[in-house]
Amino acid sequence: MLMQREKLLVVGNGMVGHHLIEQLVAKNAHQRYQIIVLGEERFVAYDRVHLSSLFSGSEHQDLLLSSEQWYQDNGIELLLGEQVVAIDRDKQRVTLASDTQLAYDKLVLATGSFPFVPPVQGSDRDNCFVYRTLDDLSSIKTACAGARTGAVVGGGLLGLEAANALRLLGLETHVVEFAPRLMPVQIDDAGSALLKSKVSELGVQVHTQRATTAITDGETAYHRMNFSDHEPLEVDVIVFSAGIRPQDTLARQCGLEIGERGGIVINDACQTSDPNIYAIGECALWQQRIFGLVAPGYSMARITADQILGGDSRFSGADMSTKLKLMGVDVSAIGNSLGQGEGCQEMVLQDMRAGVYKKLVVNDAGDKLLGAILIGDNQDYDALLQCYLNGMPLPAHPAELLFDCSALQGSKDAGAIICSCHNVTRGDIAAAVQAGTHELSELKSCTKAGTGCGGCSTMVKSVLDEELAALGMEVNHHICEHFAYTRQELFHLARVEQIRSFDELIARHGQGMGCDVCKPAAASIFASLWNEHVLDAKHQPLQDTNDAFLANMQKDGSYSVVPRIPAGEITPEKLIVLGEVAKKYDLYTKITGGQRVDLFGAQLEQLPDIWQALIDAGFETGHAYGKSLRTVKSCVGSTWCRYGVDDSMGLAIMLENRYKGLRSPHKLKFAVSGCTRECAEAQSKDIGVIATENGWNLYVCGNGGMRPRHADLLVSDLSTDELVTMIDRVLMFYVRTADKLQRTSVWLQNLEGGLDYLRSVVVDDSLGLNAELEAQMNHVVDTYQCEWKTTLSTPEKLARFRRFVNEGDAAATPDYRRERGQRIPVRMVDPKAEFIQHTEQEGA
Amino acid sequence: MSWNRVCDLDALIANSGMGALVKGRQLALFYLPTQEPAVFALDNWDPIGKAFVIARGIVGDIKGEVCVASPLYKQHFSLQTGQCLEQPDVSVPVWPVKVEKGEVWVNITA
Numbered sequence: 001m002l003m004q005r006e007k008l009l010v011v012g013n014g015m016v017g018h019h020l021i022e023q024l025v026a027k028n029a030h031q032r033y034q035i036i037v038l039g040e041e042r043f044v045a046y047d048r049v050h051l052s053s054l055f056s057g058s059e060h061q062d063l064l065l066s067s068e069q070w071y072q073d074n075g076i077e078l079l080l081g082e083q084v085v086a087i088d089r090d091k092q093r094v095t096l097a098s099d100t101q102l103a104y105d106k107l108v109l110a111t112g113s114f115p116f117v118p119p120v121q122g123s124d125r126d127n128c129f130v131y132r133t134l135d136d137l138s139s140i141k142t143a144c145a146g147a148r149t150g151a152v153v154g155g156g157l158l159g160l161e162a163a164n165a166l167r168l169l170g171l172e173t174h175v176v177e178f179a180p181r182l183m184p185v186q187i188d189d190a191g192s193a194l195l196k197s198k199v200s201e202l203g204v205q206v207h208t209q210r211a212t213t214a215i216t217d218g219e220t221a222y223h224r225m226n227f228s229d230h231e232p233l234e235v236d237v238i239v240f241s242a243g244i245r246p247q248d249t250l251a252r253q254c255g256l257e258i259g260e261r262g263g264i265v266i267n268d269a270c271q272t273s274d275p276n277i278y279a280i281g282e283c284a285l286w287q288q289r290i291f292g293l294v295a296p297g298y299s300m301a302r303i304t305a306d307q308i309l310g311g312d313s314r315f316s317g318a319d320m321s322t323k324l325k326l327m328g329v330d331v332s333a334i335g336n337s338l339g340q341g342e343g344c345q346e347m348v349l350q351d352m353r354a355g356v357y358k359k360l361v362v363n364d365a366g367d368k369l370l371g372a373i374l375i376g377d378n379q380d381y382d383a384l385l386q387c388y389l390n391g392m393p394l395p396a397h398p399a400e401l402l403f404d405c406s407a408l409q410g411s412k413d414a415g416a417i418i419c420s421c422h423n424v425t426r427g428d429i430a431a432a433v434q435a436g437t438h439e440l441s442e443l444k445s446c447t448k449a450g451t452g453c454g455g456c457s458t459m460v461k462s463v464l465d466e467e468l469a470a471l472g473m474e475v476n477h478h479i480c481e482h483f484a485y486t487r488q489e490l491f492h493l494a495r496v497e498q499i500r501s502f503d504e505l506i507a508r509h510g511q512g513m514g515c516d517v518c519k520p521a522a523a524s525i526f527a528s529l530w531n532e533h534v535l536d537a538k539h540q541p542l543q544d545t546n547d548a549f550l551a552n553m554q555k556d557g558s559y560s561v562v563p564r565i566p567a568g569e570i571t572p573e574k575l576i577v578l579g580e581v582a583k584k585y586d587l588y589t590k591i592t593g594g595q596r597v598d599l600f601g602a603q604l605e606q607l608p609d610i611w612q613a614l615i616d617a618g619f620e621t622g623h624a625y626g627k628s629l630r631t632v633k634s635c636v637g638s639t640w641c642r643y644g645v646d647d648s649m650g651l652a653i654m655l656e657n658r659y660k661g662l663r664s665p666h667k668l669k670f671a672v673s674g675c676t677r678e679c680a681e682a683q684s685k686d687i688g689v690i691a692t693e694n695g696w697n698l699y700v701c702g703n704g705g706m707r708p709r710h711a712d713l714l715v716s717d718l719s720t721d722e723l724v725t726m727i728d729r730v731l732m733f734y735v736r737t738a739d740k741l742q743r744t745s746v747w748l749q750n751l752e753g754g755l756d757y758l759r760s761v762v763v764d765d766s767l768g769l770n771a772e773l774e775a776q777m778n779h780v781v782d783t784y785q786c787e788w789k790t791t792l793s794t795p796e797k798l799a800r801f802r803r804f805v806n807e808g809d810a811a812a813t814p815d816y817r818r819e820r821g822q823r824i825p826v827r828m829v830d831p832k833a834e835f836i837q838h839t840e841q842e843g844a
Numbered sequence: 845m846s847w848n849r850v851c852d853l854d855a856l857i858a859n860s861g862m863g864a865l866v867k868g869r870q871l872a873l874f875y876l877p878t879q880e881p882a883v884f885a886l887d888n889w890d891p892i893g894k895a896f897v898i899a900r901g902i903v904g905d906i907k908g909e910v911c912v913a914s915p916l917y918k919q920h921f922s923l924q925t926g927q928c929l930e931q932p933d934v935s936v937p938v939w940p941v942k943v944e945k946g947e948v949w950v951n952i953t954a
Contacts, residue, residue, distance in 0.1 A: 481907065482896060515904035516913035516920075541859035541902070545915035548900060553915055559893035604900075799855075805862040805873065806851045 002767045005034040007251040008308065009094060011250070012085050013039030016281030016297035017110035018065050024085035025074050032309070036082055036102060038094075043134055044068055049294055051137060052161045055168040060134050090273055106276055106308055109251060109264060109303075113244035113282035113292070115136035118153065122215030127222055128238045130645040131162040140239060144169040151175070153212060154242035158325070162239045163204050164327045167682030174233060176225065178242070178552045180209050186322065186333035190350060191375045191547040194357045198329045200378070207233070223226035246283045246290055268314040270304045291318055300421065317391060318464045319420050321455055330378035335371035335388045336361055344370060349402035353673055358402050360384075367394050380405040382459050390416045402800045414513065418463060419456045420448035424462055427583045433467040440464055449711045469666040479740060480517040487665065487740040493526050495736075500530055501538045503594035520544035520741045524627055528735045529776075531783040533790055534663075534795040535627075546625035549801065550787055551607055556825040557639040559607060560589070560600040562624035563614050564660060567593025567634040567652035567672075585610055588822045594631035594669070596622060601823055603818065605802050611788045621662060621788040627741070629668045632656040633681070637691070646691030648674035651720065655689075658724065661784045662731065663778075665738040665747075669704075683711045685729055686744040692716070700730055700758070703745035712748070712755045715763060729762040732773035850948045856883065859941040861899035861912065863888050871939065872899035873948065874912060874923055885939040885950045890914045890936060898909055 008029070010017055020035060024030060039045070044061040052062060071078040079096075086095040093103045104481030107119045115130035117123050127147070129140050144150065150166040152159045155177030166173045175182070181192035182199070193199030196206050218224035221234040256267040257273035263285025265462040271277045280558045281297035282290060291297065306313040324334040331450035339346050339361040354376070361371035369388045374381060383405040386392070389412060395401070401408065414427030424447050437443045440461055444450045450460045477486045483506075485493070490505070499505050502522050506514055514522075523542035527534060534547055536542070546552050551559035561580070578597050580608040582589045585606055587599035602610055611621075623629060634652035638644030652672040659668070672689045681704075688699035688711045695717040702711025715726055738747040751757060760766040762773075815826040848866050856862055856875035864871045870888040888896045893916030901912040906929055911920040920929040921936050928934040940951040 022924040031864070069933075128905070482904075512904075513905040513908060513910065515916060516902040519902055519904060537858075540857070545900065548902075548915075553897070553900070555893070555895065555916070557900075557916075709893075800857060800860065800862065802861050803864040804870075805855050807865040 001725065005032060006105040007103055008033040008108070009332035010035065010037045010108045010110060011094070011172060012110035012112055012281070013037050013041070013284075014110060014112045014636075015045060015294050016112070016301050017108075018045030019298045020110060020301035020305055021076060022279060022569075023302050023551075024308070025076075027309055029305065029309055031074055034077075034108070035075075036079065037071070038082045038096070039080045040083050041133055041135070041210060042081045044071070044078065044080065044336075046134060048132070051131075051134070051489070052165050054137055055141075055165045063134070071423065072784055079810075081122055081136075082385075084250060087250055087277075089254050089277070092276065099716045104276075107278070108308075109272070109277065109279040109283055110281050111247040111250065111279075111283045113290075114238060114247050116245045117240045117242045117480060118212065118242055119146065120212050120215060121239065122223075123238075124214055125223065127236065128215070128240065131158060131165075131241045131320055137165075140165065140237070141169065141645070143237050146169055147171055148221070150237040150239065151176070151225060151233060151236040152239045152241055153459075154240065155179070155206065155208065156185065156241065156243065157183060157322070157326070160199070160326045161200075161240035162241045166237065166239065167202065167204055167327070167563060173239065173293040174203060174235060175206045176198070176210045176212060176227075176233070177206070177208045178211055180208065180608040182208070182331075183331070186337055187331070187373050187375065188338055188359065190348070191357045191373045193358065194350075194355065194375050195329060195331060195351070198355060199327055202327050204327070217403045233345070235797070244290075244292055244544060246285065248283055250284070252281065252549075257542060259288065263290050266300075266315075268316065269307050269312075271301050271307070277512045278307070279669050280304050281741075286315060287316075287317070291320070293320060293322065295319070298421060312532065315482045321385055321388070321420070323378055323385075325378075330374065330376055332374045332378050332381045333372070334341055335369070336386055337371040337373045339371065340497075347399045347402060360398060360401060362398055366398055369394060369398075378763075382456065382685045383408045385420075386416060386418075386459075389420070394543070402650065418459050419447075419451075422448040422451065424449040429460060430467050433464055434471065438468060465503070477739065479521055480515055482506065482514050482518045483837045485509065487525070488737050490522065491736055494525050495529055500526060500532070501525075502542050504540070509610075514542075516544070517740075520547070523547070523663065524663050524740075528780070531663075531780050532660075533785065534787060535791055537796065540797075540800070549604060549607060550621060550791065551624055552625050554600060554825070556598070558825065559602045559604065560598050560624070561602055561607070561610055561614075562592070562596060562598050562622040564622040564656070565596040565631075566660075567632050567649055568655040569634075569653060574617060574619065577614070581610060581613050584613075586823050588824055595633050597633060598624070602736065603823070605805065608792060608798055608801050615786070615789050615792065620786040623787075626663060627666050628661065628663045629659045629666075629670070632670040632672060633685070634672045635674050635677075635679035641674060643677060644691075645676075645693060646674055646696070648672040648680065648689075651696070651723075654720075655687075655724075655727070658781055659727075660729065661787075662735075662780050664735050665733070666741050666743045668744070681708055683707065685711065687730070688725065693780060695719055698723060698726055701744040702741055702746040707745070709745040714755070715758060726762060728777040729770055730758070732760060732777050733758070733769070736773075847942070847949045852911055853883070853943055853948055859903060861901060861903065863896070863899040864950075865944065866942055869952060870896045871909050871950065871952075872912070872924065873900075873941075873950075874899075874903055876903060876910065876923075879910060881941055881943065883941045883943055884910075885941045885952075886887070886921065886926055887937045889936070890916055890942050891936060892919050892928070892931070893917050898936065900901050 049278050083097040083354050085097050092100050115132050119575055127143050150171040151174040152163045153176050155175050163173050163175045166672055169720055175245045181189055182195050214226045214821045215230050216224050216236040222236045225233045236430055246260055248264050251264040252258050264272050264279040264283055266279050266284045266286050270280055272279050280300035299318055303313040303315050317432040321334040344361050346358045356376040359373040372384050378720050387408050416426045418426050428447055432447050437446055450456050452624045459592045478484050519542040523539055534543055551561055582599050590598050592598050632652040632655045634648045637648030639648055668686045670687040671680040671685045673680040673682045674691050682690050683699050684702045697716045699711035700714045703709040734744055816823045817826050858875055861872050861874045864873050871875050872886045872888040872953050874884045886945050888898050891916055897915050900915045906920050910923045913920050926936040927936040940950050942949045
């Protein structure tokens, strides 16, 4: 007969309560205990930290941390929408609002906190809210629909999040803070002042040192907020976010020890004054402190799980450092950020022009970091946090860290905490890598590192790389599971063996059917080598999302269309045609960063008609959809400019026409500047050309975007012919040797020997390759065709440009709304609900 | 359940997907000549990307599981079961298909 399992009751299914269950399941505690979880809300645990993302496109399902199914699968009883109203400690049982009684052997209170609403007359009026639950946010959303103005009471971290939510809902937004500054707990006066100015720039009005005395009927809006010593403020919606209070009602009522200002007193084992009852998270008071962040709550959950199973883990406080982006403004605070107490010295960098404020708090000896504040630039957070958490010695002149943290080499100590949300050390990650977890995603899911706030993701990746290197393992560059080759190797095989189709390539050198990684890579290789049409029958199924339809798929499944406008030069007649086409098909129209025009919102079946109109007017495809040459940006050059040294327009048009249609490992961007003023920003491009008195200077492998890289000067003072030859060689060498989806900037960084090696290949012909590279480029140039023009004249290539194979295409066009006079997509909802309704009607 | 004639097999493109509208429901049909059966039908709705685009994804296999990659964010869905390979809690409905006399028939719940 089965032994009677002990009963473990968990009250609260918030983030911390759920984490406890995960820990218990991971330790197989559910085999020993019968576990029952009671949640007051109607949802299974969700990510409260990212609640505000609901206002920037997330759905509430995106926030759920688990599912009822998961609880069921693990044999845990989850009772949602159930409130515990009493605990009887003598009889060891709890009573629910429904009068049901449940017995327990061990009880865990994870009841969290509730928002503090200041005792202000009128705070209970309609359209006054708090900001804590999914239901709170839905109510706010509903109320804001008919409102014009809103105020958040409280200028702390959560208050600013709430203010951003109101702003995103289109309200004129005010923040009302009692203290003299924003985020008074984490950052100092100077940092707050910068934060305030940044937030104000976004249109949020900040009122500090305001004590709200009463809320009454307004004249110009729903509410009037009255202040002592200040003019009243009238708003339609008010959100209170003035701090949290521990939810300790149950504990009080059953006589557990409570702190003077609330909170259930716990010891290092997370036990309350009754050893059978534990308290974790924001309801718990440890050494007179409430921890209002998720990481310490998680750590209490881990300790409690261990204690319940007879272990002896102890809670020893927690790091309260935070890194966040508030309304796009980087804000972080580490450790003793306010420099409170004896023996603190401060070093400050205040760059009002750049909008950056940094402060380091160090000890008297100047060799230990005690705290830090970063506003406007979070880049050094990881390095500083590591330094703080691990007590690493500071360099001789710590003030230099204000400018550059590279002196802080990551700690190699196995005990160093990498992920403070889940308490994962460097040693934990190293052990997982050594045990065979070599993929970042797997590493994250098995160690949990980087899955809390996500702030340490880059560090997890670099530990992975270092550990792999230490194991003497080459990082696997196989293109995917179907080919045990790198892209370069496949390119070589296809070139030498004259392979022209995927079927042949996989039959000779691969296995399986192929996938969405190797197929587009192979398609790109074939296009670079043989330059056959990408929609030829054998190539069409290989093409990636955009190449497959020669257009750029947008989030709603519609497409954008970009005709080529070489160097951004366009006649008025052609510009009018663009306008007419956009008007006829009601396309959202935008000038791109590449000096051309993007037309959005075309349905799949409209693409051929749109392109027919464009081609009739003399346009060609712009390859915005391809990993190929996008644009050659240009300044107006010596034809018009008073300072122009050479004809940058003429050269840019010539280069764009030469290299258009070249398929490459990734997209290519060029620019040509007519003088050293560099108005075309050529030094941020893959290929950049700048006119000098003596010819053209060629810059290579620059990049803007996510990881900017300044281009390197490869050769100076070239004639136009020499320049073209040099570009032919550089590009073809890149096409041959780069990894898949590797931009020229990363390619050069990884090229052994770097710029000098590249120069030796393309200038000194050290590999004896140049004639071949040039011939290959000439082949591509000579076989150029406008892909859209060919497609329109080949009916079989048009077969897939239909939404439905069996019906007219007019049905079910996605929803659009208009903004600033143009059509933009409305986020679509799951059609299932509608479908069910539809069929039911049909049945009736 | 009822069988619906959708189109001729000739109208599909080998190793590719095509959209279809059956009883008001948007489907994605995939024609893989080397598979048995050779035609697969899934809902065209991408539950992650939230758009009707599944038919426009690349087909292939991941560890032997025949699948399509969403053209939006590249999650893979099994053509046999509709299961998303990256997210165990996400799947796409799949529908029985038969090919008779060169015609493609799909059996959908309606």
